[in-house]
Every structure is written in structure tokens, then in C-alpha cells.
Amino acid sequence: MSKVIVIGAGLAGSLLAINLAKRGMSVDVYESRGDMRLEGVAAGRSINLALSDRGIAALREVGMDEYMLAEAVPMTGRMIHSISGETKLLPYSGREGEYINSVSRGGLNIALINEAERYPNVKFHFNERCVDLDCKTGEARFSTGKSVTGDTVIATDGAGSAVRQAMMNGGVERFDYSQSWLEAGYKELHIPPADGGGFLLEKNALHIWPRHQFMMIALPNFDGSFTCTLFLAHKSSPSSEGAVDGASADGRVLSSEASFDALVDEAAVTDFFNREFPDAVPLMPTLIDDFFANPTGNLGTIKCFPWNAGGRALLLGDSAHAVVPFYGQGMNCSFEDVRVLNSLLPEPGARATGSKFDWERVFVEYGQLRKINTDAIADMAEENFYEMRDAVADPVFVRKRELETKLEQTYPDYFSKYSMVTFREDLPYSVAKEKGNVQDKLLMDICSRVSSVAELDMDAVYRSVLEIK
Numbered sequence: 053m054s055k056v057i058v059i060g061a062g063l064a065g066s067l068l069a070i071n072l073a074k075r076g077m078s079v080d081v082y083e084s085r086g087d088m089r090l091e092g093v094a095a096g097r098s099i100n101l102a103l104s105d106r107g108i109a110a111l112r113e114v115g116m117d118e119y120m121l122a123e124a125v126p127m128t129g130r131m132i133h134s135i136s137g138e139t140k141l142l143p144y145s146g147r148e149g150e151y152i153n154s155v156s157r158g159g160l161n162i163a164l165i166n167e168a169e170r171y172p173n174v175k176f177h178f179n180e181r182c183v184d185l186d187c188k189t190g191e192a193r194f195s196t197g198k199s200v201t202g203d204t205v206i207a208t209d210g211a212g213s214a215v216r217q218a219m220m221n222g223g224v225e226r227f228d229y230s231q232s233w234l235e236a237g238y239k240e241l242h243i244p245p246a247d248g249g250g251f252l253l254e255k256n257a258l259h260i261w262p263r264h265q266f267m268m269i270a271l272p273n274f275d276g277s278f279t280c281t282l283f284l285a286h287k288s289s290p291s292s293e294g295a296v297d298g299a300s301a302d303g304r305v306l307s308s309e310a311s312f313d314a315l316v317d318e319a320a321v322t323d324f325f326n327r328e329f330p331d332a333v334p335l336m337p338t339l340i341d342d343f344f345a346n347p348t349g350n351l352g353t354i355k356c357f358p359w360n361a362g363g364r365a366l367l368l369g370d371s372a373h374a375v376v377p378f379y380g381q382g383m384n385c386s387f388e389d390v391r392v393l394n395s396l397l398p399e400p401g402a403r404a405t406g407s408k409f410d411w412e413r414v415f416v417e418y419g420q421l422r423k424i425n426t427d428a429i430a431d432m433a434e435e436n437f438y439e440m441r442d443a444v445a446d447p448v449f450v451r452k453r454e455l456e457t458k459l460e461q462t463y464p465d466y467f468s469k470y471s472m473v474t475f476r477e478d479l480p481y482s483v484a485k486e487k488g489n490v491q492d493k494l495l496m497d498i499c500s501r502v503s504s505v506a507e508l509d510m511d512a513v514y515r516s517v518l519e520i521k
């Protein structure tokens with residue numbers, strides 16, 4: 053039986069443990085935090101997440117999709133909130149049954165740990181922070197002084213991965229690494245359920261307040277509450293310092309100097325929210341307390357390669373490729389990682405041959421399959437920040453979304469870029485990116501030349517989409 057050390061019992065690590073256990077491997081999972089089932093979920097991580105088809109496909113393989121979806125809130129589109137309080141729903145797809153799902157991070161993680169623990173060949177070790185990995189011997193060392201060795205180590209220790217650090221510190225030759233931070237950070241806020249239960253905003257939507265320089269979003273929770281996330285610059289941009297606020301295309305005054313740094317006291321926060329999100333403020337009775345109690349998180353993209361240290365260790369999930377959250381794909385992509393790796397592992401009976409399993413061959417093949425796709429979703433996620441922040445408030449973009457919805461309703465084999473990324477688990481991210489970008493450019497161009505989608509000849513538009521394939 054192969055013995056695998058998994059570092060990190062987050063979303064990817066717990067799902068991976070189930071898959072390895074099903075293959076008959078012996079799995080030890082080391083997690084730096086305490087057991088969240090006993091100690092609660094640590095603050096500072098997103099409370100809920102958008103689960104879509106790639107993630108669902110991975111959960112289905114371990115029989116957990118229906119269980120998780122039973123406690124998810126479907127989100128059928130983006131509900132755009134204008135400054136004057138008007139709302140407009142932009143559906144995610146023109147097809148029935150294509151929507152994303154708001155799930156609880158803690159609930160999902162706990163369900164995966166519980167499921168993994170049902171296998172006698174899986175053991176979780178909490179409060180064990182990995183501090184180093186010897187890439188030559190595969191020995192993982194922990195802050196408690198413990199050190200362990202297995203047949204291989206799979207690092208699912210997230211964006212700040214200690215194992216990646218060890219690979220970078222000479223453990224892996226010619227290790228490529230890049231990290232780029234967005235100037236925006238994020239803070240989570242809260243809209244409670246209605247008195248007596250129910251939702252204070254439309255339940256089945258991802259709400260967006262796009263304000264060009266920044267935005268707020270809100271995802272529904274199963275209990276009727278919403279988790280809001282404010283994405284805002286950490287610091288006001290040097291070029292805007294002392295400048296008079298500009299005007300946006302829709303004539304609205306831009307708060308170009310808005311930043312977390314400027315929101316230092318209750319008056320500043322109240323003034324900012326009343327000005328920018330007036331329809332949300334009455335729904336947020338704990339706004340001030342939440343704002344000052346909750347941490348401000350950083351958002352960045354990490355790319356690195358190779359992920360494999362001679363078959364002795366592999367990076368998987370955010371440890372290999374942290375992405376910004378604007379496509380709602382970080383977890384979905386990490387789950388897809390697990391699915392792809394699983395497809396390369398031997399069937400349980402194969403261990404009976406007695407020959408040692410060739411981890412290096414599997415890890416090399418896995419990297420070849422995945423790198424191009426994780427790079428693609430990282431790039432698309434950054435681009436989507438600007439789409440959510442700016443474009444959803446742009447009339448040409450709104451027309452393009454209407455056109456895409458109509459195309460999807462009329463032509464079953466038409467998929468928008470968003471749909472290719474979100475609802476096509478059979479399509480690699482790299483293909484979605486390549487096809488989607490060309491398609492987006494064409495449709496934006498078409499929509500910039502009309503004032504309403506009704507003016508367009510749908511068959512002619514569809515033919516021009518087919519021509520670019």
C-alpha cells in the first residue's frame with residue numbers, strides 16, 4: 053500500500069484524501085490549524101464560495117455532489133445594483149439548469165473531512181504546521197518537532213505553501229515562481245436573514261454593486277443571510293491624490309480616492325457606504341462592527357513550475373496556482389486538479405503487482421496536463437475583476453450579455469466564454485480562454501454598433517460566431 057503524506061486539510065487536501073483512500077492508499081493528512089469541527093472555522097477566509105460544474109464533477113466522483121448541493125443556494129445570474137437602487141438581472145446562461153451554487157466553505161470542508169475519515173486508511177493530524185520539506189528525501193518537518201516520510205508528499209497547503217517555499221529554496225532546480233498582487237484587497241461584511249426568516253435580497257442571484265474603482269458583491273447563505281465582500285484598493289492611487297474626483301461614463305462622480313486606508317473611522321465608513329451602496333446600507337445593521345472587526349485580505353496570483361520534486365512531492369491546488377476570486381474558480385480548479393490526478397492513479401488492485409508505484413511519472417504527466425489550464429484560469433480570473441468592476445455597468449457589455457443569453461437560448465451548441473469556463477467541465481480552461489476571447493471581441497464589436505439586441509439578426513450573428521471557430 054502506497055503511503056501518501058498530504059499537507060493541508062483544506063478543500064483540496066480533504067477531497068484528495070478521499071480519492072487516495074479509495075485507491076487503497078494509506079493517507080496521513082497534516083493540518084496546521086485545529087480541527088474545525090471542534091474549534092469552528094477560522095475568520096479571514098471567504099465564508100461562502102461559488103461551486104460550479106468543474107467542482108461538482110469532482111465531488112460526484114466521490115459521491116458527494118448531491119449531499120453538498122442539498123445545502124447550496126442556486127445563483128442564476130448577476131443582479132446588478134445601480135447607485136440609484138435599480139436592479140437588473142444578467143443571467144449566467146440562456147440554458148435551463150445552468151447556474152452556480154453558493155456553498156458554505158466551512159460546511160463543505162467539514163463534510164469532506166468527515167467523508168475522508170470514514171476510510172480506515174486515512175488519518176488526520178491537526179495542529180501540525182509543516183515548516184520544511186527535504187526535497188531529496190521527501191521528509192516533511194513540522195513546528196512541533198515531528199518529521200514524517202511516506203512514499204510521496206502532496207502539498208495542498210494553500211497560497212502560502214511551506215512546501216512550495218522549500219522547493220523554491222533550492223529543493224527543485226530551476227523552479228519558476230511569480231507572484232503579483234492586485235492593488236485591491238477585500239473585506240467580508242454581513243446581511244442578516246429577514247426577521248422571521250427569508251432573504252432580504254433576491255435569493256437566487258449573486259449581487260454586484262459595480263462602482264468602477266471598486267465593487268461590493270453578496271452571495272446568499274442557506275440560512276437566509278448574505279455574505280458581502282467589498283473589493284477596494286488598499287491605498288488611494290498616487291495619481292489621484294489631491295485630485296478632484298472624476299466622472300464615469302454614466303456621469304456619476306467617481307470616488308477615485310476611495311481606499312481601505314481612507315476608511316479609518318465610523319464617520320468615513322458610514323459616509324462611503326451611504327454614498328456608494330445606499331440600497332444595501334439599511335440591510336447591514338452590523339456594518340460598522342463588521343467593518344472594523346473583520347480582517348482586510350490580500351488578493352494575488354501565484355504561478356510556479358515545476359510542481360513536482362522528483363516524485364517525492366507535488367504541489368496541488370492553491371499551493372501550485374493561487375488565483376484571484378473573480379471567476380469563482382479557485383476551489384473549482386483545485387477540485388479539478390484532484391480529479392485529473394486521480395485519473396492518473398492506479399486502480400486499487402494494481403498494488404498487488406508488488407512493484408513500487410512510479411510517482412514521478414504520474415506527477416510529470418499531471419503537470420503537463422494541468423499547467424496550461426491553471427495559467428489560463430489565472431489570467432481569466434484577473435480579467436474578470438475588471439469585467440465585474442467596470443464592464444457590468446457598461447451598456448455595451450450589458451447588451452453583449454443579453455445577446456449571449458439569447459444565443460444560448462436559441463442555439464444549443466453556442467456557449468459564452470463564461471459558460472465555457474463555468475458549465476463545461478469537459479472543456480479545458482485553456483480552450484475556454486482561447487475561444488472565449490475571440491468570441492467576446494466579436495460580440496462586443498457587434499453590440500457597440502446597435503442600441504438594442506432586438507435590432508440584430510440572430511442567425512447572422514450566430515453564423516459569424518461559427519466562422520471564428
Ligand SMILES: Cc1cc2nc3c(=O)[nH]c(=O)nc-3n(C[C@H](O)[C@H](O)[C@H](O)COP(=O)(O)OP(=O)(O)OC[C@H]3O[C@@H](n4cnc5c(N)ncnc54)[C@H](O)[C@@H]3O)c2cc1C
Binds near residue numbers: 377
Ligand atoms: C475572498 C475569496 C473568495 C473566493 N471565492 C471562491 C469562489 O466563489 N469559488 C471558488 O471556486 N473559489 C473561490 N476562492 C478560492 C478558494 O478559496 C481557493 O482556491 C481554495 O480554497 C483552494 O483550496 P486549497 O485546499 O488549495 O487551499 P486552502 O483552502 O487554502 O487550504 C489550505 C489548507 O492548508 C492548511 N495549511 C496552510 N499552511 C500549512 C502548513 N504549513 N502546514 C499544514 N497545513 C497548512 C490551511 O490551514 C488550510 O486548511 C475564493 C478565495 C477568496 C480569498
